[in-house]
Amino acid sequence: MEIAISIQKIAKEYNGLRAVDDVSLEVQAGTIFGLLGPNGAGKTTLIKILTTLMRPTSGSASVEGHDIQTQGKAVRRLIGVVPQENNLDRYLTARENLTLHARMHGMHRRDFNPRIDELLELTGLSGRQHDFPDTFSGGMQRRVVVARALVHNPHVLFLDEPTAGLDPQSRRALWDYILSLRSKMTIFLTTHYMDEAEELCERIVIMDHGKILVDGTSEQLKEAFAHSHVYELEFRADGDRYEELIRSLPFIESLERRGGVFRLSLPGEEYLKPLMDSIGSGDIKKICLREPSLEEVFLELTGRKVRE
Ligand SMILES: Nc1ncnc2c1ncn2[C@@H]1O[C@H](COP(=O)(O)OP(=O)(O)O)[C@@H](O)[C@H]1O
Numbered sequence: 001m002e003i004a005i006s007i008q009k010i011a012k013e014y015n016g017l018r019a020v021d022d023v024s025l026e027v028q029a030g031t032i033f034g035l036l037g038p039n040g041a042g043k044t045t046l047i048k049i050l051t052t053l054m055r056p057t058s059g060s061a062s063v064e065g066h067d068i069q070t071q072g073k074a075v076r077r078l079i080g081v082v083p084q085e086n087n088l089d090r091y092l093t094a095r096e097n098l099t100l101h102a103r104m105h106g107m108h109r110r111d112f113n114p115r116i117d118e119l120l121e122l123t124g125l126s127g128r129q130h131d132f133p134d135t136f137s138g139g140m141q142r143r144v145v146v147a148r149a150l151v152h153n154p155h156v157l158f159l160d161e162p163t164a165g166l167d168p169q170s171r172r173a174l175w176d177y178i179l180s181l182r183s184k185m186t187i188f189l190t191t192h193y194m195d196e197a198e199e200l201c202e203r204i205v206i207m208d209h210g211k212i213l214v215d216g217t218s219e220q221l222k223e224a225f226a227h228s229h230v231y232e233l234e235f236r237a238d239g240d241r242y243e244e245l246i247r248s249l250p251f252i253e254s255l256e257r258r259g260g261v262f263r264l265s266l267p268g269e270e271y272l273k274p275l276m277d278s279i280g281s282g283d284i285k286k287i288c289l290r291e292p293s294l295e296e297v298f299l300e301l302t303g304r305k306v307r308e
């Protein structure tokens with residue numbers, strides 16, 4: 001498979017702080033790649049370097065074979081960028097924002113007009129194209145930024161936290177749109193939402209403190225890093241009696257109760273039999289293994305301390 005983005009030991013220091021710390025990575029063409037990490041992990045810094053907005057302190061990278069430091073112009077022609085903060089021109093309408101972008105890329109009116117019509121249609125913005133961004137919801141503004149990034153038919157699309165702060169409907173709409181681009185171009189997105197990474201990304205890299213921690217599909221990461229064995233148990237009756245009993249068992253790692261449903265974690269599946277032996281199976285209505293989530297993997301790797 002072809003490599004769309006190639007990164008060799010990229011580092012970025014801000015006054016001694018290594019925001020990106022020797023990251024090496026290759027992204028296959030035509031895939032949706034997800035860079036997942038908590039606030040301050042270094043995601044935006046890495047995107048800024050790859051999109052030629054910022055120079056690395058050391059290391060090198062290329063997009064479709066073009067060096068980001070010596071062939072910046074060629075790189076910028078190939079890429080579309082959706083930055084973390086919406087940077088629409090508020091004195092231009094949605095359509096004018098797209099037109100300005102097309103002109104800056106040297107496109108001809110006869111090429112960009114039909115392209116802009118198409119993008120406005122696909123992102124559901126046709127009806128509002130002559131309105132100003134300030135009159136749009138967060139989700140609509142985000143869609144304008146995505147549409148703008150696609151005007152010049154980029155091969156590689158960078159999306160920095162595309163759905164941060166959006167309501168569930170707007171997120172879903174944007175996800176569907178991103179999924180519709182799958183295999184038509186390479187997509188490099190950052191997020192701190194596990195569900196987003198799971199839904200969209202064929203490959204996920206988790207980074208923190210400037211370094212890559214793990215790399216794989218969501219299935220691979222869950223299999224390798226979610227150690228807990230979490231079961232859900234539901235009783236027909238008398239939950240209170242069982243709660244006391246379960247809490248008294250020495251091998252129960254944690255227990256949460258919601259009404260008649262208990263969620264408990266065991267150190268390993270070999271503890272399931274002793275658990276069943278102690279509670280007896282008579283009153284159990286349901287027992288099931290809960291799939292480990294990407295969130296558990298993320299918290300295990302990046303810790304539970306709150307980031308600002
Ligand atoms: N322009 C800057 N000057 C100084 N420090 C910065 C600058 N931009 C980011 N940082 C710091 O670098 C680290 C990584 O930031 P960033 O790349 O924005 O992470 P993320 O996008 O994963 O939240 C953070 O500690 C942040 O405070």
Ligand SMILES: [Mg+2]
Nearest residue numbers: 043044045084
């Ligand atoms: Mg960021």
